Amino acid sequence: xxxxxxxxxxxxxxxxxxxxxxxxxxxxxxxxxxxxxxxxxxxxxxxxxxxxxxxxxxxxxxxxxxxxxxxxxxxxxxxxxxxxxxxxxxxxxxxxxxxxxxxxxxxxxxxxxxxxxxxxxxxxxxxxxxxxxxxxxxxxxxxxxxxxxxxxxxxxxxxxxxxxxxxxxxxxxxxxxxxxxxxxxxxxxxxxxxxxxxxxxxxxxxxxxxxxxxxxxxxxxxxxxxxxxxxxxxxxxxxxxxxxxxxxxxxxxxxxxxxxxxxxxxxxxxxxxxxxxxxxxxxxxxxxxxxxxxxxxxxxxxxxxxxxxxxxxxxx
Amino acid sequence: xxxxxxxxxxxxxxxxxxxxxxxxxxxxxxxxxxxxxxxxxxxxxxxxxxxxxxxxxxxxxxxxxxxxxxxxxxxxxxxxxxxxxxxxxxxxxxxxxxxxxxxxxxxxxxxxxxxxxxxxxxxxxxxxxxxxxxxxxxxxxxxxxxxxxxxxxxxxxxxxxxxxxxxxxxxxxxxxxxxxxxxxxxxxxxxxxxxxxxxxxxxxxxxxxxxxxxxxxxxxxxxxxxxxxxxxxxxxxxxxxxxxxxxxxxxxxxxxxxxxxxxxxxxxxxxxxxxxxxxxxxxxxxxxxxxxxxxxxxxxxxxxxxxxxxxxxxxxxxxxxxxxxxxxxxxxxxxxxxxxxxxxxxxxxxxxxxxxxxxxxxxxxxxxxxxxxxxxxxxxxxxxxxxxxxxxxxxxxxxxxxxxxxxxxxxxxxxxxxxxxxxxxxxxxxxxxxxxxxxxxxxxxxxxxxxxxxxxxxxxxxxxxxxxxxxxxxxxxxxx
Numbered sequence: 001x002x003x004x005x006x007x008x009x010x011x012x013x014x015x016x017x018x019x020x021x022x023x024x025x026x027x028x029x030x031x032x033x034x035x036x037x038x039x040x041x042x043x044x045x046x047x048x049x050x051x052x053x054x055x056x057x058x059x060x061x062x063x064x065x066x067x068x069x070x071x072x073x074x075x076x077x078x079x080x081x082x083x084x085x086x087x088x089x090x091x092x093x094x095x096x097x098x099x100x101x102x103x104x105x106x107x108x109x110x111x112x113x114x115x116x117x118x119x120x121x122x123x124x125x126x127x128x129x130x131x132x133x134x135x136x137x138x139x140x141x142x143x144x145x146x147x148x149x150x151x152x153x154x155x156x157x158x159x160x161x162x163x164x165x166x167x168x169x170x171x172x173x174x175x176x177x178x179x180x181x182x183x184x185x186x187x188x189x190x191x192x193x194x195x196x197x198x199x200x201x202x203x204x205x206x207x208x209x210x211x212x213x214x215x216x217x218x219x220x221x222x223x224x225x226x227x228x229x230x231x232x233x234x235x236x237x238x239x240x241x242x243x244x245x246x247x248x249x250x251x252x253x254x255x256x257x258x259x260x261x262x263x264x265x266x267x268x269x270x271x272x273x274x275x276x277x278x279x280x281x282x283x284x285x286x287x288x289x290x291x292x293x294x295x296x297x298x299x300x301x302x303x304x305x306x307x308x309x310x311x312x313x314x315x316x
Numbered sequence: 317x318x319x320x321x322x323x324x325x326x327x328x329x330x331x332x333x334x335x336x337x338x339x340x341x342x343x344x345x346x347x348x349x350x351x352x353x354x355x356x357x358x359x360x361x362x363x364x365x366x367x368x369x370x371x372x373x374x375x376x377x378x379x380x381x382x383x384x385x386x387x388x389x390x391x392x393x394x395x396x397x398x399x400x401x402x403x404x405x406x407x408x409x410x411x412x413x414x415x416x417x418x419x420x421x422x423x424x425x426x427x428x429x430x431x432x433x434x435x436x437x438x439x440x441x442x443x444x445x446x447x448x449x450x451x452x453x454x455x456x457x458x459x460x461x462x463x464x465x466x467x468x469x470x471x472x473x474x475x476x477x478x479x480x481x482x483x484x485x486x487x488x489x490x491x492x493x494x495x496x497x498x499x500x501x502x503x504x505x506x507x508x509x510x511x512x513x514x515x516x517x518x519x520x521x522x523x524x525x526x527x528x529x530x531x532x533x534x535x536x537x538x539x540x541x542x543x544x545x546x547x548x549x550x551x552x553x554x555x556x557x558x559x560x561x562x563x564x565x566x567x568x569x570x571x572x573x574x575x576x577x578x579x580x581x582x583x584x585x586x587x588x589x590x591x592x593x594x595x596x597x598x599x600x601x602x603x604x605x606x607x608x609x610x611x612x613x614x615x616x617x618x619x620x621x622x623x624x625x626x627x628x629x630x631x632x633x634x635x636x637x638x639x640x641x642x643x644x645x646x647x648x649x650x651x652x653x654x655x656x657x658x659x660x661x662x663x664x665x666x667x668x669x670x671x672x673x674x675x676x677x678x679x680x681x682x683x684x685x686x687x688x689x690x691x692x693x694x695x696x697x698x699x700x701x702x703x704x705x706x707x708x709x710x711x712x713x714x715x716x717x718x719x720x721x722x723x724x725x726x727x728x729x730x731x732x733x734x735x736x737x738x739x740x741x742x743x744x745x746x747x748x749x750x751x752x753x754x755x756x757x758x759x760x761x762x763x764x765x766x767x768x769x770x771x772x773x774x775x776x777x778x779x780x781x782x783x784x785x786x787x788x789x790x791x792x793x794x795x796x
Contacts, residue, residue, distance in 0.1 A: 054417055056564050056619060059790065070621045073565060077421050088415040092343040093336070104332035105422030149418070 005030040005157060005188050006051070011060035013046050020046045022212040024060070028190060028205065030156075033183045035199035035220070036192040037304060038209035044192045045085070047209065048159050051190070052082040064157055081155035085162035087142045089134045096121075096130040099148055106153040116152055124148040124178065140171025147178060158182065160191040164198060176202060196300040208304065223303040231271040235283075236263040236292035247288050254279065265296070332424065333432025334439070337406075341436050346402060350394045354444055357390040358451040366458055384461070388469065391448060395477045399441040403484030404496055406433035407557055411489060416561050426562035430554040434485045441477050445470060479546055482553035486606070489560030495703055533593050540591050541599060544582050549603050551575060556610050565621035569614060569642040573650050576607045580654060584661050594665050601658055601680060608654070611647030612688040613701040616780035623788060644688070645777040652770060655681040671755035675745045675762060682738025682766030683709075689769040692776045712739035720749060729754070735761035 004027035013021040021043045028034045038044045049055040051062055053073040062069045069076050090098060099120060103113040121127045124144040129137065137145065143163065150158060160179075164172050172195075179202055183189060193199050199206065200220055208216040216223070233254075237244050241263050248256045248266055253275070258265040268275070280293045327335045341347055365383045407430065410416040419429055452470065456463040487499045552575045559568030583600035587593075622642060626633040639650045659668070659677045667673040687708040691701055698704060716734060723730040732754050734740035741762040744750050750758050 052421060053563065053565070054421070056621060058620075070565065070624070073563070073621075074423075077423075082418070082421055084414070084417070086414050088413060088418045090336070090340060090413070090415065092340045097336070097339055101332055101336040102418075102422060104328075104335065105419060105424045107423045109328055153422075 003030045004028060005065055006034075006190060007061075007063040008047070008051070009061045009063075011047065011050065011062060012058045013043075013050060013055060014058045020212055021050070021057075024209070024212070024214050026207050026214055026217045028188060028207075030188055031183075031186050032204045033179065033189040033191065033202055034205040034207060035203035036190060036207050036209065037196060037199065037300075038192075042209045043212040044209055045161055048082075048161050048190070048192065052080050052159050053077060054082070078153065079156050081150035081153065081158045083146055083150040083158065083160045083163055085165055087146050089137075089142065091135060093134050094131050095126055095134060095137070095145055098134055098145065099126075099152060102149050102152045108153075116154070120148040120151050123151065123181070125174075138171075140167055140174065143167060143171060143175060144178070147175070151182075155187075157188045157190065160189065162192055162194065164193055164195055172198070196304055200300040206300075220300075223298070223300065229270050231268050231276075232257060232296040233266050233268065233271075233276070233279075234263070234292065234294045234296050235266060235290060238289040238291050244283075244288050247283060247286055251279075263292070331428055331432040331435065332422075333419070333429050334435050337433060337436030338439065341402075341440055346398075347440055350398045351444065351447065354391075354394045355447065357393075358448060361387045361390055362451050362454050362458070365455065387455070388473075391470070392473060394444055395441060395473050396480060399437055399444065400477055400480035400484050401500075402437050402440075403434070403481045404488050404500065406437065406485045407488040407561060408491070408496075411491070411561070420561065420563065426558040426566065426568070427555065429561065430485060430557040433488075433557075434482055434550070434554055437481045437485075438478050441474065441481070445474050475542060475546055479550060479553075482550040483606075486553035486556040489557055490702070492700070492703060495706065498706055533595065537591055537593060541586065541596060544586065545579070545599055545603060548575060548579055548582065552579070552603070552607060556606065559610075564617065564619045567619075567622045567625070567640075567642055569611065569646070570640040572607055573611065573640050573647075576604055576650075576654060579603055580657050580661075584657075587661065587665055594667070597658065597661050597665065597667075604654060605684065608647075608651050608684050609702070609705060611650060612644050612684070613705065614642055614644050614647055615699075616643040616645055616777075616783075620787070623784070627788070643780065644692075645780050648685075648688075648770075648773045648777060651681075651684065671752075671759055672745055672748075672750070675741055675750065675755065675759050678759065678766050679738040679741035679745060679762050682762055682769060683742050685769040685773065686738055686765060687712075689772045689776075692773060696776070709739060712737055713743065716740040716743050720744070732757070736765045738762050738765055 006026075006028040008027065009025050011021055011024040012019065024043070024047060036044050036048070046055060050057050050069065051064065053069050053076050056070065064076050065079050067075045067079070093101070096117070099117050100113070103116055108116055118127075121130060124147055126141075126144055126148055129141060129145075132141075134142070134145070147163070150160075163179075164175055167175060176198060179189060179191070183202075191199065191203070203220050206216070206218065206220050206223060207214060235244060241259070241261070244263055245256065245259065248254060248264060253271075254266040254268045256264055257267040268279075271279075276293075276295065280290065283290050283293075361383070365387070368383055407416070410419065410429075416429075420426060424432075448470065452463065452466045455461045455466065484500070487496050490496050490499075552572060555568055555572045555575060559566075559572060562568050579600045580597075583596040586596035619642060623637070626637040626641060629636070638646055639653065640646065655677070658680075662668050662673060662677050668677065687705045690708055691698060691704045695704060715737065716739065719730050719734055719740070722728075729751065731740075731744055731749060734744065735754075735758045741750070741758055744758075
């Protein structure tokens with residue numbers, strides 16, 4: 001990996017006799033949005049809490065930007081913004097005062113703090129709510145406020161634990177847009193969620209964890225476009241589909257998966273983008289009236305289920 | 317909003333937690349209610365004072381005494397009860413709302429959080445004190461009271477309020493409502509008794525030159541003791557609060573135990589310098605009780621970052637770890653060391669010349685260690701150490717009370733059966749309820765119980781030490 005900003009190596013965390021995280025290793029490149037996927041109790045939150053120095057690893061190392069979380073916790077806290085799966089609000093405090101408190105807590109003084117607050121409130125669209133009491137905010141507003149708090153010290157890395165949980169669709173879309181904007185600004189974002197389809201849209205990389213172990217780490221594309229080594233392609237033709245069926249029967253690198261009124265679905269093994277382009281070119285040159293040629297992407301949920309099914313049980 | 321933010325900001329010079337807490341606290345209903353109720357009570361008290369003073373000339377002295385009592389009682393309610401009580405929720409609310417982690421991830425340390433919480437309540441208390449000052453002046457001009465004595469009492473009350481607030485802030489991270497309730501009752505009863513005693517002491521001292529048995533301590537000696545012990549105890553309490561919310565990687569045990577050592581050292585110096593009149597060591601021993609219980613309650617959890625710091629300092633670091641590393645194992649060694657120093661000081665001051673003095677020091681150590689040994693024997697993995705500890709101590713107190721009542725009503729010396737219970741020995745000794753002929757036997761049995769507690773805790777601590785060593789070896793192997 002070219003420029004990893006998060007490096008987790010042989011990480012373990014025990015709670016008494018319970019091993020919550022077992023030998024976890026992965027790394028995340030600078031500037032990417034990485035999704036962290038796992039069932040409840042898989043070890044996601046524990047791993048994230050260790051990354052932000054809230055938990056101490058039993059064994060292994062975590063480095064953020066080259067600094068070890070055990071040796072340099074203060075440096076890590078400066079680099080990382082943590083957004084837990086709860087809001088963490090106060091009574092008798094306005095939106096502005098809340099952000100102001102965290103601005104002060106991160107050591108910002110006067111003009112610098114004011115500038116940071118204005119930037120954050122503008123980015124999260126909280127400026128009109130500045131004088132509102134926190135306990136009068138909706139869930140979506142609270143979530144934006146919590147993201148604002150996470151951004152107040154301008155961290156390089158954002159660690160977000162289930163940030164979209166409990167939000168209505170509108171708030172979810174708004175939140176997703178904010179994440180995209182942050183990614184465009186070069187932030188590295190490590191995000192866990194149960195809403196896998198959303199992760200698929202947002203993330204460049206996905207890390208799957210199950211029972212405290214990493215079971216997959218790769219690009220979102222590789223998961224959604226391939227069914228294991230297999231790729232499905234939807235071919236639609238103008239008019240009679242019979243020539244297409246004949247062409248498929250004669251071809252060696254694809255097999256027919258399914259016929260339908262407008263064409264067929266074909267199956268290919270280890271198909272690269274270049275292979276797919278060559279296949280389409282040959283079909284057209286051989287006279288097949290191709291109207292549509294689309295790779296069928298799997299839902300992330302299906303990939304997740306397949307992943308868990310394929311994972312061998314842990315050694316006794 | 318923006319105009320208020322761009323103003324030159326005095327708050328930048330203070331702690332962020334203090335600013336936030338004052339913003340929240342001054343808007344809270346509790347503070348507003350306390351403020352207005354205090355004003356109403358003060359107005360009522362002054363009016364009654366005036367009415368009684370003018371109406372009952374012949375019995376003006378009695379009436380004034382009554383009104384003085386009422387005035388100070390009314391002032392004590394918000395200052396020594398209402399405001400310190402707010403400390404109980406100071407950190408607990410942050411834990412309950414799960415905001416504490418977010419604050420800890422900023423540049424604020426757990427110590428600064430605890431200090432800010434305490435300071436915010438103290439500043440609000442100070443506002444109340446300031447609001448009371450006009451009534452003190454009215455009493456002087458219209459009621460003819462001694463304003464200096466009033467100001468001294470008000471100052472004393474404020475100091476007690478500060479100490480009580482520190483104690484309640486120290487209790488606030490505990491989640492158990494029962495535990496916090498029990499602490500609240502014990503602490504308030506104890507401190508109100510202590511406050512009353514000191515006030516009476518100072519009054520009697522200024523009138524008659526001292527109380528019998530106090531070694532004729534002058535007010536300045538009491539003030540010096542307060543100036544030394546009150547800030548140290550407040551810092552200790554705030555450290556206890558900070559240690560409860562701090563990440564495991566921070567070693568607050570070291571700071572707390574060094575503060576304990578400071579208390580003992582200061583007491584020794586005060587006594588040797590003649591300031592403490594041999595009382596300083598007793599005060600230190602009382603103030604050390606929460607520290608020792610808190611230390612013995614620490615889990616024997618292995619924290620790699622903390623141990624790495626000790627190991628990095630070689631042999632001196634390893635030796636220091638035996639006394640100041642987190643966990644009940646080193647706490648046992650630390651407690652025994654502190655008891656040793658207290659005993660040496662008591663010996664120097666001549667307190668150990670009598671059986672009573674010897675019983676006192678041995679039973680003090682045993683009282684603190686025996687419940688810890690019982691818990692480590694029967695509930696070694698408990699997460700509710702303090703709950704068990706308080707229950708055991710409370711049972712011993714009830715047992716002592718019942719046996720004492722039985723002995724008195726039947727005119728039999730059943731209390732001798734309590735000798736193996738250090739708590740009973742301590743209480744009976746405090747109230748001079750151990751007859752001289754049985755004092756030696758009492759001392760022997762109390763010593764056996766205390767010694768057995770020490771021996772058991774030492775034996776029980778072998779397993780955690782072995783685990784620590786294994787963890788360190790595993791870490792070394794893991795990281796090459």
